[in-house]
Amino acid sequence: MAMTYVQKVIAKACGKPSVAVGDVVEPEVHLAMSHENAALVINQFNEIYKETGLDAKVWNPERIAIIFDHRVPAESSKTATNQKKVREFVAKQGISKFHDIRGDEGGICHQILPEYGYVRPGKVVVGTDSHTTSHGALGAFAFGIGATEMASVWTLGNILNVEVPATIKVNVTGKFLQHVGPKDLILHLIGKLTAEGANYKVLEFHGEAIKNMKTSGRLVICNMSVEAGATSGIVPPDEETLDYLKNVAGVSDTIEIFGPDSDAQYVQTINIDVSSLSPQIACPHTVDNIKPINEVSGKKINQIVIGSCTNGRLDDLEAAARILKGKKVARGTRMLIFPASWRIYREAMHKGYLADLADAGAIICNPGCGPCLGVHQGALGDQEVALATTNRNFKGRMGNPNSEVYLCSPDVAAASAITGVISDPRVGG
Amino acid sequence: MGKVVFKTGDDISTDIIYPGRFMATVLPTETPQYAFADDADFNKKLKSGEFTPNSIIVAGQNFGCGSSREQAASCLKGYGLVIVAKHFSRIFMQNSINLGLQTVICPDIEANEGDELEIGDNFVLNKTTGKKFNSEPLPKARQAIIDAGGLIPYTKALLMKRAGK
Numbered sequence: 001m002a003m004t005y006v007q008k009v010i011a012k013a014c015g016k017p018s019v020a021v022g023d024v025v026e027p028e029v030h031l032a033m034s035h036e037n038a039a040l041v042i043n044q045f046n047e048i049y050k051e052t053g054l055d056a057k058v059w060n061p062e063r064i065a066i067i068f069d070h071r072v073p074a075e076s077s078k079t080a081t082n083q084k085k086v087r088e089f090v091a092k093q094g095i096s097k098f099h100d101i102r103g104d105e106g107g108i109c110h111q112i113l114p115e116y117g118y119v120r121p122g123k124v125v126v127g128t129d130s131h132t133t134s135h136g137a138l139g140a141f142a143f144g145i146g147a148t149e150m151a152s153v154w155t156l157g158n159i160l161n162v163e164v165p166a167t168i169k170v171n172v173t174g175k176f177l178q179h180v181g182p183k184d185l186i187l188h189l190i191g192k193l194t195a196e197g198a199n200y201k202v203l204e205f206h207g208e209a210i211k212n213m214k215t216s217g218r219l220v221i222c223n224m225s226v227e228a229g230a231t232s233g234i235v236p237p238d239e240e241t242l243d244y245l246k247n248v249a250g251v252s253d254t255i256e257i258f259g260p261d262s263d264a265q266y267v268q269t270i271n272i273d274v275s276s277l278s279p280q281i282a283c284p285h286t287v288d289n290i291k292p293i294n295e296v297s298g299k300k301i302n303q304i305v306i307g308s309c310t311n312g313r314l315d316d317l318e319a320a321a322r323i324l325k326g327k328k329v330a331r332g333t334r335m336l337i338f339p340a341s342w343r344i345y346r347e348a349m350h351k352g353y354l355a356d357l358a359d360a361g362a363i364i365c366n367p368g369c370g371p372c373l374g375v376h377q378g379a380l381g382d383q384e385v386a387l388a389t390t391n392r393n394f395k396g397r398m399g400n401p402n403s404e405v406y407l408c409s410p411d412v413a414a415a416s417a418i419t420g421v422i423s424d425p426r427v428g429g
Numbered sequence: 430m431g432k433v434v435f436k437t438g439d440d441i442s443t444d445i446i447y448p449g450r451f452m453a454t455v456l457p458t459e460t461p462q463y464a465f466a467d468d469a470d471f472n473k474k475l476k477s478g479e480f481t482p483n484s485i486i487v488a489g490q491n492f493g494c495g496s497s498r499e500q501a502a503s504c505l506k507g508y509g510l511v512i513v514a515k516h517f518s519r520i521f522m523q524n525s526i527n528l529g530l531q532t533v534i535c536p537d538i539e540a541n542e543g544d545e546l547e548i549g550d551n552f553v554l555n556k557t558t559g560k561k562f563n564s565e566p567l568p569k570a571r572q573a574i575i576d577a578g579g580l581i582p583y584t585k586a587l588l589m590k591r592a593g594k
Contacts (some may be wrong), residue, residue: 040455040499048584054592071453078453130497130520142495146524147455152584156591160584161570195440201520229491231519244487286440373449373496393568394442394495399450401467 002261004167005236009141013124021103021166021265024337026158029142030123033065035109037128037147039082041103042089044151058093059157065097065118066090067109072101072368074213090284107341108224110134112308114215115341117249121257123239126150126159131391133226138245139237139257141202144226165202165231169266172207174275179425182217183311183389183409185209186224187280189272191290199229201267204260209274210235215244216313223310224391227287236260275326279424282407285395292414299422301406303382304329306413307365308351308372311389314344314349314353316410321353323414323425329361330420336378338370361409362417374399389413430556431483431511433544435471439489443501443521452498457528461507462498475508482509489514489539493521499528506530511563513538513546513553526571527580532567 001018003011011019013027034041049056058064066086074080084099090098090294099105099112106112113119121139125132127149128130135142146160153159172185189203209216218235225233237243237257245251250414279293306312306320329335337357338346345367348354354364371378372390380386380403388398393405406422415425451463465471474480486505492502492514502524506514510526513533525532535553540546544557554561567575577583 024568026583037452037455037498043455044581047581052585052589052594054588054594076453082453082455128497130495132497138453144504144520144529146499146520147496148499148527148580149523152527152580155584155588160580160587161568161574163568163570195494196516196518199491199516229494229518373444373452375449375452391444392444392495396443396444396448396467399448401448 002263002265004264004266005204005234005260006141006167006232007164008258008260009122009124010162010164011124012027019164021164023164025162026160027124027162027163029063029126029153029157029159030120031063031065031066031118031125032150033109033113033125033127033132034150034155035067035129036070036079036082036086038086040147041086041128041150041154041302044148044370045154045397047299048151048155058095058154058289061094062096063097064154065113066095068101068106068114069097069108070369070373072106072366075376088249101293103342105342107343108225108309108312111313111340111344114138114219115343117245117251120167121241121255124159124179126153130226131223132229133233134219134223134224134309136225136232136234139241140236141232143232144337149168164265165200167197167202169269169404170203170205171269171271172205172209172274173271174273176209176274176277177426179411180274180277180279182213182220182408184277185272186221187275187282187290187407188277190224190228190271190272190288191280194229195227195286195288196229198225201230203228203230203233205235211238214315215240215248216315219313220310227391279412281412281422282402283391284393284406287393287407293422293424296406297424299406300385301333301387301416301420303378303380303423304333304335304413304417305338305341305371305378305386305388305390305412307336307370308390309340310391311410312338312340312344312367314347315347316389317344317353318351319410320414321356323411324360324362324417325356327360327418329417333417334363334421335361335417336365338365339367341367343387371398387413387416430545430547431485433487433540433542433546434480434484436540436542437486437488440491440494441488442495443493443498444495446493446501447498447504449496452500455500457503457507460504464504465506480508483511485511485513485546487513487538490516492517499524502528502530511548526567526574529575529579535562536565537562553563574586
């Protein structure tokens, strides 16, 4: 039977020759990731073991990753106490893929996992975070689950009752114009599909523009695939994937890669030529409310955010620094930078990007989820407007239901910081 | 049989159901107080205890989109609410099944606040208007989790089986 990429991954993880769309299976989990919400997973895990007479040990401590990123350093005693509880659990269970609040190895989970080579092509990755879809950038079938489901994975090592999803093939051709890139592509695609257009389905990315895209860009498009409702976004692995794993993530073992069958069945095929794509903006309060930049330019912005698991990588900071070097953030607009990991932070520091951004007036914050979900720093005032490279603009997302969030690429964010209004980076700053 | 106490539209995100700033609160006994926290009126009504268990929220498409936060399901479960929506976002739906929050997929549902609904195995009857709508049954594998009383007892049973107990 001809299979899509995700069908092949699931079949392998189930030890079966093939699986069909709609089959209900229980694949083996290669990596199970949580962040601060591991505190809730621990509660549920203990509930499972309660009154069983069995010793509450996780199925495999090597396959669990826990990364503190949502509220670092802790913003409240409640968070600090939860983090302490997780630390104690990690020590007791012998979980080695643990990234505490540290300047040498900390960062956002969706950057740490690829950066440390924890994610492998062709494997099943689950995470208690909806943006776990990011790891499809390395050819994993990666998707978000809830805390109770994770407790079940910690217990059994399988994820129960997974329905093999149908796949939408996305063919991306052409070459991006200057100052247009992966973020614009995925915003455009979400606008086309709508917020529920890919519900229960996988987006499988192909084409020349994907082939030429670095892993950092693939992480952007897979990260935001969930905003179209997709269970997962996946780039079948290729030379770039192997190069990233070897040279960036430092993986030394041999990695076997495969692609979908050439006659695999897709429920839908979408063709996009990026050659004529302009910078795209997601307008309040849904991610599928997409407009080309010319329709919203001139909108006054109070706070600009560059960072998050979507666009806080080195190339994002480089793009922003190039635009802002020698310039100033407009008075009346504040700019926050959240690198996606401390490794990125240090590289951006050594390359001078952080100095360029701070000289322009930006605040350089510590890596973490920061203001993206309104729990830590960078809250908005009533009627204030943010322009962010993050992934969601839901009402109240940045901590205030009486504010607005627009989403964009790092280039647009940086160009807009200079003017204080939404500005097209292709028009001289 | 329950009364519609709240009607809402499409794409109700987990940030609306359970705002991110309350995510440090995890216990199902504590999450209900923050259900729809940014909708002061509905939040107050929920907390006042004026809604009996099995009261119904009627929603449009893609209810629960966004974050995987389980609090969005546990905070509604705490009030014994039933959610009838045109369809649900995947992670929210799975969390609801895992925690035993009753969700009903009813693509053509028409109901207003105050209407009385009867929820059958494969239909929703609006007793107030007399209109009957088909609902979609859950896949068997998911129904098994509900029948077991949620994912915790379901997993516990599998664990005991594996341990030969």
